[in-house]
Amino acid sequence: MSNGPAGHVARSTVRPHSETTRRTPLRTFLHTGDGVSVDSVYDPAAVVYDSSRPPAGDLVFVVAHGFTGDVDRPHVRRVVEAFTRYGAVVTFSFRGHGASGGRSTVGDREVLDLAAAVRWARELGHTRVVTVGFSMGGSVVLRHAALYRPEGEEREGCEGYEGCEGRAGAHTDVVVSVSAPARWYYRGTAPMRKLHWLVTRPEGRLVGRYGFRTRIHHREWNPVPLSPVEAVPRIAPTPLLIVHGDRDGYFPLDHPRMLAEAAGGHGELWLEPGMGHAEHAADDKLLARIGDWAGAQGG
Template sequence: METTASAATHRRVGRLRRMAISATATLIMLLVTIYLGISTYAASVVTLPQRDAIVSTPADFGARFDEVRFPARGGDVEIAGWYLPQPETSRAVILVHGKDSSRSTEFQGRFSEFAAQLHKRGFAVVMIDLRGHGASGDARFSFGLAERRDILGAVDWLITQGFRPGSIGVLGVSMGAASAIGATAEEPAIGALVADCSYADIRPLMERHWTKASGLPDIFLPSTLFMGRFVLGMDLTTAQPVREIDDIAPRPVLIIHGDADAFTPVDHGRALAAAAPEAEYWEVPGAGHARSYEVDPQRYVERVANFFAHHLGR
């Protein structure tokens, strides 16, 4: 009897153990599924850009402009822009806004003012909306990996308008600056670059802002980046302008960064400058993120205009 009872007890314990293992495995699979599901959703949501309404145009500051549209290089999306023609010059500058901004709203709504100032100093100007922003075609943002093709599309368009390689400059702000670094490294027709408050490497910036941007704890960042490869078809962590900027040499680069930038700390600007020892570096005292123009508009315009005037082919 004791042997029979012991065997029965042993079988019951075995069944309970198997049930516990099965329940644990099911729970783990459920948690992994939920974890990956949330990560996939987060990858989908956090890569959707915001579209800003137009707050001003170059005409508000005395500059005539034309509405233009052209394909990004590769033809995957149509880019909207404003073209400020300048018959007296053979030099053009492409202005590129940052994430969740536009050709109108960058520089706290003063991008048109800045463009008009460059125009008055003798430059033709193209102001573009990056993909997924403003009036350009729908797309997710990729921290400059795809957006560089929007800038290259603007370069291609300017060449069709008669501008020669080497006579085209680019000024980018924030993600626009990171995109511009990649575009300039890739395209020798770009004669000079101004990069304002670019990140050096997107990964530490993601880690810095992840919880605020997504509403999720840090544990979801690695899986969201992993699932982002399927959502976007690219690895966002490869957005590393610091690895590309030295490829621009010997063409001139001006790096601008505010020392009070709380979004992309000034260490990023210093890292870019260290990676490109031939570049000019201008650290603006008291300037926050994308606010160097706001701190001293006249000095900003003079510094940028003189840089392009000196380096772009006539």
């Protein structure tokens, strides 16, 4: 859902800062609770001497990309670059994407990939974790936050996942969901009808494998996972931000509004004028606003 943007395509305006230094990223393969290897990258925070912003401290952003993305895609790296000005960043390729193992389940078992990345971020010494997901990744961060308790015990609904044992350190402290669907099986737009063809048809899965470096599982969901709109009420009191563009060509505005309604008085909704879909459409000003908002939560 991140390849082929709807609306305008954001271009990076981040420029090297004369008083900014960067350390070498760390790359490794993590292993999920069900045994899938996940290609992961840790980018330390840029050291920016800017008195108008608080220091990055122990803050880390764990970025969950959209469908057909991976850690090496330029639009994913642009998001990483923007967030390193606020804290460290962990990003990873979901199962079936890029160099990661396994096959994509299009948002189901991907919660285990995100849990492994969050644990790694905490093992690296970070105590404040912000999960930021785009499109498919946006649905994953919502479900992950609903399934994993801060004390490391799984919430109701986690028992259906092999390897979802809720070990300590798998929870998030702040959740940001960008361009996410509210419900499954949505086919109301042309891009989503094309995506369903890609996922459900053998010839579509071949296009995914060789055209988008995305290996898609042929099995249907069984059982059907908790939907994003069902997950949202279970996230409180963890801070929640829902971001959506009013020109999103994949999911119209009833999706973010359903999510916001499900959140009730908890969380915030940003409807962005002129914004299209996911990472491609999230410009640097929006990413900076997200970074500022996330840094202010519980800091």
